Amino acid sequence: MTAVRNFEAADAPVVAELIGRCLREVNSRDYSAEIIERMCAHFDAGRIxxxxxxxxxxxxxxxxxxxxxxxxxxxVYTMFVRPDVAGQGIGRILMRHIEALAAAEGHGFMETGASITAHDFYRRLGYVDVRTSETEFGLNFILRRPLP
Structure with a gap:
C-alpha cells in the first residue's frame, strides 16, 4: 500500500538521494553525463x-x-519515483493527489514541465503538449491536463 504524506524536513536527504538515483539510472538514457551531474547537484538535500x-x-x-x-x-515540480519501483503506479498516485488538491482550489488545469525522459509518462496520464522551452538542462516539454 502506497501512502502520500506531506514532506518533512528530515526527508530532504532521502528525497535528494532518490532524485539523484532517478537521474543517474533513468534520465541518463536521454541526457549527457555532464547534464545529469548538474541536475544532481541542483537537487542536493539543501536545495530540496x-x-x-x-x-x-x-x-x-x-x-x-x-x-x-x-x-x-x-x-507540478520535482516528480520522481525510485527506479526499482517504477511502473507500479506510484507516479500516478502522486499526480492524482496533487491534481485533486489543485481542483479543490478551483484550478481548471494542471501544468508541468517535463524532461525528455518524463514526457511519455505525463502523456499517458492525459497531459497534452502545449509548447517546448529550453532550460539550463536542455529541452523541456510544457504539458497540461484539464482538471474535473
Missing part, C-alpha cells in the same frame, strides 16, 4: 529543503520513501 519552503512537497511511502512530487497551485 529550500524548495519545500517555496512550494507544497509530498512523498509517497511504501516501505520507505518511494516517490516525491511538489506543486505550487496548479504547477
Amino acid at each position: 529543503a529550500e524548495l519545500a519552503t517555496q512550494r507544497e512537497m509530498f512523498v509517497a511511502e511504501s516501505d520507505g520513501v518511494v516517490g516525491t512530487v511538489s506543486r505550487d497551485g496548479n504547477k
Whole structure:
C-alpha cells in the first residue's frame, strides 16, 4: 500500500538521494553525463529543503520513501519515483493527489514541465503538449491536463 504524506524536513536527504538515483539510472538514457551531474547537484538535500519552503512537497511511502512530487497551485515540480519501483503506479498516485488538491482550489488545469525522459509518462496520464522551452538542462516539454 502506497501512502502520500506531506514532506518533512528530515526527508530532504532521502528525497535528494532518490532524485539523484532517478537521474543517474533513468534520465541518463536521454541526457549527457555532464547534464545529469548538474541536475544532481541542483537537487542536493539543501536545495530540496529550500524548495519545500517555496512550494507544497509530498512523498509517497511504501516501505520507505518511494516517490516525491511538489506543486505550487496548479504547477507540478520535482516528480520522481525510485527506479526499482517504477511502473507500479506510484507516479500516478502522486499526480492524482496533487491534481485533486489543485481542483479543490478551483484550478481548471494542471501544468508541468517535463524532461525528455518524463514526457511519455505525463502523456499517458492525459497531459497534452502545449509548447517546448529550453532550460539550463536542455529541452523541456510544457504539458497540461484539464482538471474535473
